[in-house]
Structures are given as C-alpha cells and as structure tokens.
Amino acid sequence: MHRRVLLATAAAMLALATGFSGSAALAADTYPEKPVTIVVPFPPGGSTDLLARKLGESIGEQLGQPVVVENRGGAGGTVGANYVASSDADGYTLLMGVTGSNAISAALRDDLPYNPVTDFDPVSIVISSPLALVVNADSDFKSVQDVLTYATENPDTFTHGTPGVGTSMHMAGELFGLKSGTKLVHVPYKGSAAALQDLLGGRIDAMFGDILVTSEYINSGRLTALGVTGTQEHFLLEDVPTIAEAGLPDYAAFSWQGVFAPAGTPPENLAKLYDAISTALGSDDLQSLFRERGFLVEGMTPADSKAFIASEVEKWTAVVDAAGLKK
Amino acid sequence: MELLEGIQTGLLTALSWHALLYCFIGVSVGTFVGVLPGIGALAAISLALPLTYYLDPTDALIMLAGIFYGAQYGGSTASILLNLPGTATAAITCLDGYPLAQQGKAPLAIFVTAINSFVGSSIAILLVMGFAPVIAEFALEFGAEDYFAVILLGLVAASTLTIGSPFKALSMVALGLLLGMVGTDVNTGQFRFTFGFFELADGFSIVAVAMGLFGVSEIIANIGQSQSVIQKVGHIRFRDMLPTRAEWRQIIWPTLRGSGIGSFVGALPGTGPGIASLMAYATELRLSKTPERFGNGALEGISAPEAANNASVQSAFIPMLSLGIPGDAIVAVLMGAMILHGITPGPNLINQEPQMFWGLIMSFWVGNLMLLILNIPLIGMWVKLLSIPYHLLYPGILVFICIGVYSADNNVFDIFVVLGFGVLGYIMRRTGFPATPVLLGFILGPLLEENFRRAMLLSKGDATVFFTSPISAVFMVLSLIFISSVFVPGLRDRLARKRPEVVEDPE
Numbered sequence: 162m163h164r165r166v167l168l169a170t171a172a173a174m175l176a177l178a179t180g181f182s183g184s185a186a187l188a189a190d191t192y193p194e195k196p197v198t199i200v201v202p203f204p205p206g207g208s209t210d211l212l213a214r215k216l217g218e219s220i221g222e223q224l225g226q227p228v229v230v231e232n233r234g235g236a237g238g239t240v241g242a243n244y245v246a247s248s249d250a251d252g253y254t255l256l257m258g259v260t261g262s263n264a265i266s267a268a269l270r271d272d273l274p275y276n277p278v279t280d281f282d283p284v285s286i287v288i289s290s291p292l293a294l295v296v297n298a299d300s301d302f303k304s305v306q307d308v309l310t311y312a313t314e315n316p317d318t319f320t321h322g323t324p325g326v327g328t329s330m331h332m333a334g335e336l337f338g339l340k341s342g343t344k345l346v347h348v349p350y351k352g353s354a355a356a357l358q359d360l361l362g363g364r365i366d367a368m369f370g371d372i373l374v375t376s377e378y379i380n381s382g383r384l385t386a387l388g389v390t391g392t393q394e395h396f397l398l399e400d401v402p403t404i405a406e407a408g409l410p411d412y413a414a415f416s417w418q419g420v421f422a423p424a425g426t427p428p429e430n431l432a433k434l435y436d437a438i439s440t441a442l443g444s445d446d447l448q449s450l451f452r453e454r455g456f457l458v459e460g461m462t463p464a465d466s467k468a469f470i471a472s473e474v475e476k477w478t479a480v481v482d483a484a485g486l487k488k
Numbered sequence: 489m490e491l492l493e494g495i496q497t498g499l500l501t502a503l504s505w506h507a508l509l510y511c512f513i514g515v516s517v518g519t520f521v522g523v524l525p526g527i528g529a530l531a532a533i534s535l536a537l538p539l540t541y542y543l544d545p546t547d548a549l550i551m552l553a554g555i556f557y558g559a560q561y562g563g564s565t566a567s568i569l570l571n572l573p574g575t576a577t578a579a580i581t582c583l584d585g586y587p588l589a590q591q592g593k594a595p596l597a598i599f600v601t602a603i604n605s606f607v608g609s610s611i612a613i614l615l616v617m618g619f620a621p622v623i624a625e626f627a628l629e630f631g632a633e634d635y636f637a638v639i640l641l642g643l644v645a646a647s648t649l650t651i652g653s654p655f656k657a658l659s660m661v662a663l664g665l666l667l668g669m670v671g672t673d674v675n676t677g678q679f680r681f682t683f684g685f686f687e688l689a690d691g692f693s694i695v696a697v698a699m700g701l702f703g704v705s706e707i708i709a710n711i712g713q714s715q716s717v718i719q720k721v722g723h724i725r726f727r728d729m730l731p732t733r734a735e736w737r738q739i740i741w742p743t744l745r746g747s748g749i750g751s752f753v754g755a756l757p758g759t760g761p762g763i764a765s766l767m768a769y770a771t772e773l774r775l776s777k778t779p780e781r782f783g784n785g786a787l788e789g790i791s792a793p794e795a796a797n798n799a800s801v802q803s804a805f806i807p808m809l810s811l812g813i814p815g816d817a818i819v820a821v822l823m824g825a826m827i828l829h830g831i832t833p834g835p836n837l838i839n840q841e842p843q844m845f846w847g848l849i850m851s852f853w854v855g856n857l858m859l860l861i862l863n864i865p866l867i868g869m870w871v872k873l874l875s876i877p878y879h880l881l882y883p884g885i886l887v888f889i890c891i892g893v894y895s896a897d898n899n900v901f902d903i904f905v906v907l908g909f910g911v912l913g914y915i916m917r918r919t920g921f922p923a924t925p926v927l928l929g930f931i932l933g934p935l936l937e938e939n940f941r942r943a944m945l946l947s948k949g950d951a952t953v954f955f956t957s958p959i960s961a962v963f964m965v966l967s968l969i970f971i972s973s974v975f976v977p978g979l980r981d982r983l984a985r986k987r988p989e990v991v992e993d994p995e
Contacts, residue, residue, distance in 0.1 A: 204817070204897075205537045206824020214538065232534065233898045236672065236689035240899070243686060272679060274686050320946065326677025348945055349674055351758075351938065354813045354820065358757055361811065362628040364946060373827075377812060377834025453830055486677075 192252055192430045193226040199255045199420070202241025202262055204234040208373075208454060209418055212288065213257040215450055216420070219441035224433065237327060238262030239273060242421075246275035250423040252430030255284065260329040260416040264470060268477040269327045269486060278474055282426050283466035284434045286419035287442070288456040291391030292333050292369045293376075293398060295384045297360060300367075305388045305407035308367070312343035320346040322356030322365040326486075329416035332477055333369035333390050335484045337404070340412050360384065369414075372397050372455045390414045397455040417459065419466060431463050491617065498846030502854050507550055507847065510543070514551035515855045518558015519862060523870065525566050525703050525885055526892025526906075528575040528695060529559035530818050535895065537825055545829035546844045550851040552822050553805075557609060557852070560761065560798045561859045564601040564790065565870050569594055571706045572885060576698035577761040577797045579927055580769050584782060584789030591785055594871050599729035600787060601794040602863040604743050608795030609856045611747040612754065612802035616809070617849055621838070623755050623803075624810040630756060632942035633953045637963035638756070639939065642763060643932045644967045646770040647925060657925045660916075664929020667692060674938050675945070687901035692909075694762070696902050697930055699889050700909020701916070701923040707886055708914040713878045724868040731787070739791040742772050746792035750799030755806045757815040762931050764800035765793035766924075802852060809845060811835055 197220070201213045210232065217228035233241035238261050245256035256262075258281070267277040296302045302311065312319045323330040326349050338345045348365050350356040353374065359365045361383055368375070369390060376397050378384040388404035389395045392413050404412045420438060422431060441447055442460045451458055461469060481487055501507055521532040532555050540548035563578030568585035581601070588597040615623065630638075647661045670681045671691025682688040731739065746768040753764040772792040773782050782789050804815040812834040814820035826833055831841055838845050873881070893902045913923055947953040955961050 204821060204824075205534050206821045206828065208827075210824070211828045214541065230538070231898055235687070235897055235899070240687065240689065240897070269677065325674065326672075346945070348942065349677075350942075351674060352820070355758055358628065358807075358811075358813050359631070361813075362631065364631050373832060374812070374834075377832050377836065381835045383835055 192427075192433060193224050195253065196227045196229050197221070197224070197253050197255065198229045198231050199257055200241050200245050201230055201232050201257045202234060202238035202259075203232065205232050208371075209238075209257050209259060211450070211454075212418055212456075215447055216257075216287065216438065216441055219444055219447065220434065220437040223437040223440060237266070237325060239266050239275075242266075242277070243273075243275045245421065246280040246423055248423050250282075250425035250427075252422055252426050252434065254423065255434070256281070256421040257418060258283075258421045259418050260332075260473070261327055263419070263421060264473040265327050265329065265332055265477050265481075267474045268481040271487070278470060280424050281421040281470075282424050282431060282463065283461075283470055284420040284422055284431055284463055285438045286417050286459045286461040286466045286469055287438065288451065289391075289415045289417040289459050290372065290454075290456050291389045291395055291415040292330060293372050293379075293386045293395075293401070294337075294367060294388045294390065294404060295360070295370050295375045295379065295386050296367045297363050298383055298385050299363065300385065302366070302387065303385075305402075305404055305409060308387065309341055309343070309408055312338075312341065312345060316344045317346055319343070319367070320348050320365045321367045321369060322348045322350055322359055323369070324353045324356060325349050325351065329414065330369045330371075332480060333414040335480050335486070336414050337369075337409070337412065339480055339483050340409050373453075376455070391457075395455060396452075419459075419461075428463075435463055494842060494846040495617075495850065497842055498848075498850030501546060501843055501847030502550070502850035506544070506547055507851060508854065510547045510551035511554050511851050511855050512858055514554020515558035515561075515859050515862065518555040518560075519562040519859065519866070521555065522559035522562020522574050522578075523565045524562075524888045524892070525570075525572045525574055526695070526699050526889035527895070528563075528892060529556045530695075530821070531892055531895040532559065533818060533821050537821060540825060541828065545826065545831055546847050548825055548829065549822065549844065549848055550855075552825055553848060553851070554855045556818055556822065557798065557801045557855065558859055560794075560801050561602065561605045561863055563797070564605075564794050565598055568597045568601070568790070569870060569874055570881075570885070572703045573698060576695050577765055578794075579698050579702045579762075580765045580793045580924060581790050582702055583769070583924065584784070584786050587783070587785035588787070588790070589874075593785070594874070595724050595729040595867050596731060596735075597787075597790060598867045598870065599864065600731060600735075600739060601790055602860060602867075604739070604746070604791045604794040605798040606856055606860045607743050608747040608750055608798035609802050609852070611744075612751045612799040613849065613852045613856070615751050615755075615803060616806055616852075620806045620810045623806050624813075627755055627757065627807055628811070630959060631957060632939045632946060633957045634959040634963070635756070635758065636936060636939040636943055637954060637960040637967070639763075639932050639936045641963045641967045641970070642767045642770070643928065643936065644970045645774065646766055646928050653920070656921050660921050660923070660925035661929040664926040664931075665933035666929075667697065667926070668930045668933030668937075671934075675941050685901070687899060691934070692905055692930070693893065693896060693902050694931065695896055696893050696906040697909055698927060699893060700906040701913035701926060703889050704886070704906060704910025705913025705917055705923070707882045708910055709917055710878055710882060724871055729864070729867060735787055738787050742768075742788040742792040743795045745771060745775075746795030747799045749792075750796030751803045753796070754800030754803035754815065757807045757813050758935065759800075760804070760816040761797035761800040762927075763935075764796040766928055766931070768792040768796035805848075808833055809837055809848070812837065 199213045199217050201210045203209050213230050217230050221228035233244055242262040248254035263277045266273055302308050321334045334345055360368050379386050386398050386401045388407045521527045533552050563575035564581045566572045566574035567578045567581040568589050571582050571586040573579040585597050672689050673680050749768045750764040753759045772788045773779050804819050807813040807815050808819050814823045890903050893906045
C-alpha cells in the first residue's frame, strides 16, 4: 500500500513538473495526468469486478495514477457500457466490457442506445473463458452424443437454463441447436444462481455454465460435465472433452472480458494502456487469479481486439438471425 | 458430536480479537446505515466490499454479514420515529410504529423491535446451525410452480386484508403490479414500458420506490412545518422502554410466528426480507381478534414484521452456505466476496472450510448480542433526533435518501425516480390511497409473473402443474380458502365483524 501511494505521489509530482515545463507536443506523454476510472457494468463481487480491480491496481502502479473502479450495474452490462460510450474520449473513462455488453447486444437489440462496434475503441481483450455443458449427476445424459440423439428425436424438449436472454450462456445454447440442427428449449432466469438451483433440483436438463462455479458441483458429485465449449480441454475440468470433439464439429463458444475506451480516444493513450495491461498480465498476482478462476489469457492488441469484436458481432448476429431472436 | 465440534471451531474463530473487532465494525455500520433512510445494506456492503480485499476472508465475511443483519435492526428506528423507513424492508413497520411514537411510546416501540429482531435472528440461526443442509435440500424441491403458489398466497393474504377501504387498497395493489411490469421481459428479453428510458431496462429500483412512496412523501407532507416533532425530550428512563406484562403477552406469539415465517421465506432463494415482513404483518392482521387496532399502533404490527425480516436475513445464508446459491442480491454480493478471496461456496463448503462456515455462524450470535447491547442504550439518542427542527432534519434526510438511491448503481436517473415516487406518494396521501399495497404488488408481481411463465414453459403449457405438484397444491388450496372466505356468506359475515373500519385519511 505504502509503495503505491509513494509511487503515485512521485508520479504526480513528475507529471506536475513536466506539465509546467512541457509543451503541447508532450501532451500525450503526460497521460495519465489524473486518476483513470474503469467502469464495471455489474455490481461488485463478480468476476468482472475482480478482474478490473486487480488489473486496475497494476495499471495504476505502472502509469503512476490511481485507477478507480466504478460499478454501474444494470441490464446485463449495457447500462454501464452506454455510460462509457457517451463519456469523453480522453482515456480517463474506460469500460470493462464483456461478451454480452460489447458483442451479443449488438446482434440482439435494435433499441440499444449505443453501438458496441463503432462507439468503442478496444484497448485489449484481456481474457476468455469457455463454458461447461453440465447436467445433473442423476441425469440419463452421459455424453454430448446422448444429448444430440435425444434432442434430434425430441425437438423442443431438451431444456437448458441461462442467466437471461442475450447472455453468453444463452448464445452457447442457441449455437448448439444451430450447429446440430436441433431445437433446445431456452429457460431464462434472473441470474445463474436461480438456474443452478433448478438444475440441482432436476427441473431443467442442462446448463451452459461458468466453469469455476460449476466445477464446485462437479467435484462434489452433484453435476456432471459433458463437454466444454472451448477449442481445447480446460485445466479446471480434466478429462472433459470439448463439445467439438464429443460429436459437434466446429462448435466453439466462450465468454470474454476486455478493456474498452470510448471511440476517438487518442491512439497514444490506447497504446500506453495496452502496454500496461500486457505487463500486468504477466504478473504473479494476475496469473494466480487466472488459474484460480479458470480464465485463459488473451491480451490482444488494440487492432486485434477490434477485428475480434467485429468477428464476434458477426458470429452472434448469424446465430441470432437464424434463431429468430432479433428484438 | 459433529455439531459440538463445529460450535467449538466456530467460537474459536468468532471470539478471536480481530473477528470480534470486524464483527463490531460490521454491526455498527449496519445499524447506522439501517437507521439512515435510503442507505441500505446493499449500498453499504457494495461500498465496503473493495475495502475487504486485503482482509482475512473469514474476517471480511463476518464484517460484511454484520452490515447485512445489523441494517435490519436499525431499519425500524426511522420508521417508528419519523414515519420514514430506514430500509426498504422496514416500510411495513411505519404502519404501526409511527402511531406508537405519536402516542409517546417511541422508546417502548424501539425496545420491542430490538427484542423482536434478536428473537427472530436467534431462531433462524438455530435453524442454520442444526438443519442448514436439510433445509437447503428441501428448498431445492421448490419448482417454479411452487414459488408461484407461495407468492400467490402472499399476495392474496395481504390484499384481502388490507387496512382501510378495500377498493382503494386493491387498486393500489394493481398499481404496484403494473409498476412491476416495467423492465426487461425475462422470457423474451424485450424492454417493456421503458418509454425509451434505457435506465429502466431493469425496472424501477425497489429502494427508489419504497423510499419515494414512504420517505420523500413524508418529507413533502411536512413542508411548511417549522417546529420539531416534539419540542422537548425528557430524560428517557429504562422503565419507559420496558413493555408491561400485558404487552409482553401481546408480542410473544406474533414474534414467534414472524420468526417462523421469516425463516421459511428467507431460506427460499429469490424471495427476501421484504416479502417476509409483508407476509408476517398480513398473518397477524388475519389472526388478530382486534384487527381494528392495526394501523393505530398495535405492538403486534411491529413485532411480527421485525422478527420476520431479521429471521429471513439469517436464514438467507442457508442456501448460500450449504449449496452455493445466493438467495438475494445482498447475499450474492457476500458470495462474491467469498469468491474473490478464493473460496467458491458450493455443496462442499461445510467440509472444506469448516472454520469459515462455523466461524461465520458463531459470529452471528456474537453480532446479534452486540446489536442488542448496542441498540438499547442508543434508543435514547435516536429519540432525541426528534427534537431536531424539521427545517434542519428533513433536508438532511432527503440528502441521505438521494445518496442511498444513487449509490446502489451510481445512476443519477434513480434520484429522479425516487423524487417522482415521492410526489406520487404525496398525492396518494392527500387522496387517502395507502402506499403499502403498492409496495406489495411491486415486490410480488414480478416474482409471480416470472415463476408463472417459467412453470408454463417447463410444463409445456400445461396449467394443471399448479395442482399436481404437491407443494404447489397445498398453497393453491390455502389461497382458494382465503379468497372463498371473502365470498362465502357465513365466513364473510364473520370476517366483516373482524374487518377494521375505514381508517380516516391521516391528513
């Protein structure tokens, strides 16, 4: 703590000194001259909040300015994203965006007041995380193949619970139906906990769930993981195949989190932030967080992130259109 | 034996000096945010959470949990003294608490709620200690149709027995139900009645609605008053707080029933203390031989809901600690705090982290004792608040309400919402429309709809599911009995004698 305060003070004095002597040409070099805010579009305590705080701490140390995390929850992350989209594009207000707020919502909604593609300059897609297709341990479904067979023979019967319309869990289910030519029944809840409750109670067939949360139930023998939605096996769930390996080739879906700035932010500031994020990702603190939470490190450059977002929006738009979900 | 071992482990943890310190900080902060109108446990815990990143996980959890249940103690104080609920869940306590204060019985009322709170918490903690896994497994048996039936019973019980004009009360329940429709349709993701206000995508915030209708409207109603509520507060003697023998008898059963209802409702994920206190109040009103006293300062009217909301808060830990399922938004934040300390609550928590599990539960005892000891001497101080002149007190309270509403989501829009509901609440007062039924419809309506539609989705549109599920069937039959008791002549006559007279417009 002390070190951070000292660093921040030293940097502030430095900034002040260069500010006095500096010229306009130095403007970009002085960024950041004041605290940077990262908006987390969810209440505190979730994985996005935790990532933003750990990341913010490291970025702050490196850039010599405190990074403040501000929680602006609501409407699946879109309220916070909207706030950042309409903030000044100076690099002092950033968003910890997620799959829902920065890609799926673009595919799903016409009535969104911001455009997830054109209203943001991504700094970096920081991490990704696949989901796990889980069923109750007492369920008759023992493999992805069982699910495929059942869903093919009984259309509109196999139920999967999600934390809501337009979440990455929902999209993973829709993609599953689309790729396999089957129709699953989407059962939306208000949040993962309620869906998990019904899965444990045996009232829904399956969930495409967060790996960390479901692994607790898998280890205690309450749930069985049939497959992971990523392109390779996941270290928290050994011996669980990918859904693609298990019978649905080409299937891949995962959620991700990244840092976004409002569109028009000076590229020098984006570059500075990106460098700080890259360095942060190598730190022991964040590495251990990633292992604990089951995150896969991405650390994409601003340019790669921009291309990635475009591809995600395209991918989910195709799914939304095919499933007829457009609002 | 296992239980005794657990208690021993837990006591060792909960009685360490640092655990005691953080517990004390938690319950003190809880009491204060509970008393301050507008700033509730959710806002306080959200603000405190980042501060706990550097604490030992058990200490952090003990402190955050302390804020949560501490706020339930404090919540009733402002309801009684000022007719302003300190927390959204204490709104119902205004109904009888404020009339008691007007009769000069504020110290007694606050003392009684402290006792109710303690009893309610204690009963629920005993349940958590002895039966948490069993209760959690039982709660898993509740499907969407069962939730629907329980909530329907709550709505029916409460709305057939409201104080005052039944027409006005029912029309206000309907208004509440309509207000609850605003927001995102859970099944389709469509925005409903948001009128282009993106901020309404999650609907009106419960804090904004409760604080507007009950808090801001009270402030508006008192504009122009220049004096304090009471001119001079004499020295408050302990004797003034103690209930008489007859009063003790009056509150024993309501307290126990409230504790039972609260423990049950709290253990069901997705419900919460607001529903618990509404149901407890409705039950007392229904069972009372003298329902006309309700709304005019009946001790039962504060005992039952206060016992219920405290019990419900403690039993809300049951699904979280034994299954990893958070029952409401506040418990979800607490669970987030555990996860960010590297402990993911799940079915193995009791075995994997016995020190944390038992430490937390034993800290509930410590915390509740602290609250009891803390709250009784504070009664005198709170009552003295009444001697602050209106023109100083109310602007201050208004500021706190705005801060509290804003800090929930850092959203300015919510401040306009609370002010809007304040104006609505004021108009309702002037025209004699009660605010409680609005809150009832607003809280229960969305749950009713969500579970109804989910039940229909899972049963493929077969409505008989509400009667073929045994749990649902029992509650549906109870609802039918309630409804028919209003229409079947013999019962209606008996009820008519029991029904309270139309209460005069308070203005």
